Amino acid sequence: MIPLHRFQEFISLSDAELDALERARTHTVEMSRRQSLRRQGDPVNEVYLLASGWVASCVDTSQGRRQIVKIHLPGDILGSPSIALERAAETLTALTPVKVEVIPVEAFARLFETVPRLGFAMFLNAQQERVMLMDRVTSLGQTQAPQRLAALLLHVHERLKLAEPRVGKSFELPLTQEELAQATGLTSVHINRTFQELDRRGVIKRNGRRFTLLDTRALRELASLPTRELVRDASRLIAGDTEMQAAAE
Amino acid sequence: MIPLHRFQEFISLSDAELDALERARTHTVEMSRRQSLRRQGDPVNEVYLLASGWVASCVDTSQGRRQIVKIHLPGDILGSPSIALERAAETLTALTPVKVEVIPVEAFARLFETVPRLGFAMFLNAQQERVMLMDRVTSLGQTQAPQRLAALLLHVHERLKLAEPRVGKSFELPLTQEELAQATGLTSVHINRTFQELDRRGVIKRNGRRFTLLDTRALRELASLPTRELVRDASRLIAGDTEMQAAAE
DNA sequence: CGGAAATTTGAAATCGCTCAATGATAGTGG
């Protein structure tokens, strides 16, 4: 029921290890679009596991502008960047109706001691998130509107395919143009014009918020970011299955 | 000799735990400015601990543009974002002459099992890096040149003070304006003009590559990013000292 | 069906870029 695939992208975990994660969760929360799970500046007592729906991590500036730093899909851990902060770094806002599993930070931290391999899996996960952020920084810093939009569409599509391999070239993107603007560092007006340009170039087709990637190759070239290939199996990095007690020492 | 303060920002580690980290390292490498420790696309066999000097993490686009995604100071772990990738995500280039400790990824990964508290410390470290990247994304996406430059100066100054508390309002920034441009997503020409504007406004003073932050408050307000307060002590999150064996179970 | 939210369009203003040239600085070898 709870999507746990994100933890096993690199190393496969035993049922006992996955169980420990499920036991750390205390309850489930449901929210509708636009509601915030937690606001920037709030105390950090929990992290969250996104069970269903989409969530945005947002950073607000003192000028009243908002940056969407990450679009979360089911299976993502939410809120963990703030775990070492006194007050939450990001606001977590639902982009669609969502279901979220709540995990107290203490229980979360304990997993590192009781289930070290899960800890390592979460470490790898965090590093992967860093790479995505690095690519985001590069996209914002070094490329123009069409490139940024291409990169965002490809990125979301890529991640959707990971969770549901049968997703084709077409998918629903439940963000307004205003939200896409907040994610790409552009204005909604310019997002709109850039979509029309991508339409005209024939690389995408739009129908409301449903997008069809007509020419993925061209999009990838346009985005001009390197493609990242995840290690298929990081087991070589860490001792097998559940016998880590033996390996320790 | 090796700066280990970055690992103890949140939880204090025993000598045994810190020792384990030192034992993971195989050798030391020295490089001069402009040399690369590792290129984007290289196989990922090692991570690095920066012993002295400054290093830039760079992401190159297929258009031949380069984004500096992180400016590393002594004590930083270098290259860890790529640990879950087949090929390195970033190029690591020396900004000054540097000394680097080399740690094979296998030895690094093993630390999570043999020294879980150190693993947790590195996890917290990774989350902290994510927050910095999120702020970077926000800076690039939502603010203009003077703000971005202010944010960068404050950020570097802040981190310098962590390592050496006796650093005053003045510090050396060993980056060319071209490199600052690559870090802020601007051009070197515009960096130059923006520095002059900040000079004129009286918030900074420049002398070659030495910068004096004349009005930190104004700079902070200009940067318009939230200030992040680290937890003083994350020990509440994880079992005390070295007796994690007892706590596990 | 009606109203709010979202998308689309137009025109003018602005920020930052490009290109190109000039000055300054630092390192190097004679």
Next chain:
DNA sequence: CCACTATCATTGAGCGATTTCAAATTTCCG
């Protein structure tokens, strides 16, 4: 120690991408 060279910083002018502001249309939802 100086001339030489390369790199870096600075300046000017014109151009282009994106923003801003404002209004018109369309879509969504109750």
